[in-house]
Structures are given as structure tokens and as C-alpha cells.
Amino acid sequence: MAGTADSGETLGAEPQLAAMPEDWQRALAVVAHPDDLEYGAASAVAEWAARGKEITYLLATRGEAGIDSMEPAEAARVREAEERASAAAVGVTTVEFLDHRDGVIEEGLALRGDIASAIRRHRPELVLTINHHDSWGAGPGSPRNTPDHRAVGRSTLDAVGDAGNRWIFTEQLGKDGVEPWDGVRWVAVNASHSVTHAVAIGEEAARKGLASLMEHRAYITGLTDEDPEAYARTVVDGGMEMYGARYGGRRAVAFELFPC
Numbered sequence: 001m002a003g004t005a006d007s008g009e010t011l012g013a014e015p016q017l018a019a020m021p022e023d024w025q026r027a028l029a030v031v032a033h034p035d036d037l038e039y040g041a042a043s044a045v046a047e048w049a050a051r052g053k054e055i056t057y058l059l060a061t062r063g064e065a066g067i068d069s070m071e072p073a074e075a076a077r078v079r080e081a082e083e084r085a086s087a088a089a090v091g092v093t094t095v096e097f098l099d100h101r102d103g104v105i106e107e108g109l110a111l112r113g114d115i116a117s118a119i120r121r122h123r124p125e126l127v128l129t130i131n132h133h134d135s136w137g138a139g140p141g142s143p144r145n146t147p148d149h150r151a152v153g154r155s156t157l158d159a160v161g162d163a164g165n166r167w168i169f170t171e172q173l174g175k176d177g178v179e180p181w182d183g184v185r186w187v188a189v190n191a192s193h194s195v196t197h198a199v200a201i202g203e204e205a206a207r208k209g210l211a212s213l214m215e216h217r218a219y220i221t222g223l224t225d226e227d228p229e230a231y232a233r234t235v236v237d238g239g240m241e242m243y244g245a246r247y248g249g250r251r252a253v254a255f256e257l258f259p260c
């Protein structure tokens with residue numbers, strides 16, 4: 001949407017974001033690595049959990065290849081613990097790991113099947129994931145997204161349809177009462193360059209979101225020499241301010257929303 005002099009908008013300003021849907025009870029968040037949700041989406045999770053909504057985390061890997069100075073077996077143990085603490089900080093108690101291999105996740109039927117199975121078991125109305133696009137920004141020369149994020153984001157978008165179709169991944173059905181689930185109404189993609197919707201973040205949820213990123217202490221310490229709290233604050237507050245500029249000046253977390 002381009003602004004015009006008549007409308008009073010700044011020429012080329014980005015359009016304001018719509019409000020995220022709130023008429024749902026259960027969400028499933030599917031990402032590649034421990035920390036993927038904590039870079040932004042966790043504050044939204046905190047806001048929703050505080051309103052009594054149930055959010056479950058599903059991680060494709062344990063992030064075992066994410067700390068240069070730490071052997072994968074040890075990193076997997078440390079990062080699983082960090083992710084569970086991060087989830088608890090925003091009111092999430094169920095965290096599941098699929099144990100695909102960090103850094104070399106393959107987009108394909110195995111991953112789609114695993115995600116579809118989780119959707120069938122948890123029966124979410126909203127599915128969350130992070131950026132599935134090739135790059136982080138929309139413009140030419142934007143930094144490229146990582147293969148793991150692309151694979152998990154794209155497979156999550158695809159698995160929503162699979163979960164609802166009783167003739168796909170039929171081996172999953174009937175075990176422990178698992179049935180097809182076609183009740184997903186939206187997939188919301190965080191950290192996309194094409195966000196459309198936002199949720200306002202209150203003081204308490206912002207505090208919890210920051211605490212949730214700071215739980216990734218071993219990961220952040222391996223990533224930067226900066227003080228972990230200063231680093232986390234810059235990331236979390238910076239994101240909310242950026243999106244807030246497109247959401248009435250409120251602190252906000254934004255998503256690219258795909259209705260199903």
C-alpha cells in the first residue's frame with residue numbers, strides 16, 4: 001500500500017498491522033532450534049498464556065550444533081534444559097523435541113509427518129512458526145535465512161493440510177485415539193519480512209519475554225561477548241519497538257498470518 005499526499009500518510013510508509021485473532025484456545029509453536037521462539041515470539045506467548053490460552057512448544061532439534069565451543073551431546077543437554085526454562089518463563093509447560101539433526105534438517109515427508117502427528121495429538125487452532133522465507137529481509141541482498149528455519153517453516157505450513165487429511169500419514173491414525181485434525185485456522189509466522197498482524201505486549205509479558213531469552217545463557221555467551229541481559233534487551237525491545245511503529249505505537253510482536 002503506497003501512501004498518498006491526500007491520505008496524509010508518508011509516501012512509501014509501511015501499512016499498519018491488523019490485530020492477531022484472539023478467538024482461539026490452543027496453539028502449537030513449531031520451530032527448528034531452542035532460542036528461535038525467544039528472539040521475539042515468546043513475549044506474545046507470555047501475553048496469551050496470561051489470558052489462559054494453552055501453548056505447546058515443538059522443537060525439531062535440540063540445537064546441538066549451535067555452540068561452537070561445546071560438543072553436540074553436551075550442547076543438546078544444556079540447550080534442552082535452557083529451552084524448558086525459557087518455556088516455563090512464559091507459562092508453557094509442554095515442550096517436545098523431534099530429534100531431527102541440527103544444521104542439516106531435511107525438508108521432506110519425515111519432517112512433515114512428525115509435525116502433522118503433533119498437530120493431530122495437540123489439536124491446535126493456531127500454529128506458530130518462524131520465518132520460512134529464503135531471506136530475513138524483503139529487499140535485494142538481504143541476509144539469507146538458514147536452511148533449518150526454511151525447512152521447518154515450510155514443512156509446518158504443509159503439515160497443517162496433512163494433519164487434516166485422513167488419507168495422508170495413515171499409519172498415525174487410530175493409535176492412542178489419534179484422529180485427523182482439520183481445526184487449524186491460522187498459521188502465524190514470526191520473524192517474517194512480510195508481517196501482517198500483531199499482538200500488543202503489556203509490561204508483564206515483555207518482562208517474561210526478556211527473561212525467556214535470557215534463559216539461553218550458554219547459547220548467548222557462546223554467541224557474543226556482550227553482557228547477556230544487555231544483548232537480550234536490545235533484541236527483544238528492539239523488535240517490539242520496530243513492530244510497534246506499525247501498530248499504533250504500542251509495544252508489539254508481529255506475524256505473517258496465513259488463514260487455513
Ligand SMILES: [Zn+2]
Pocket residue numbers: 032033035036149
Ligand atoms: Zn534457529
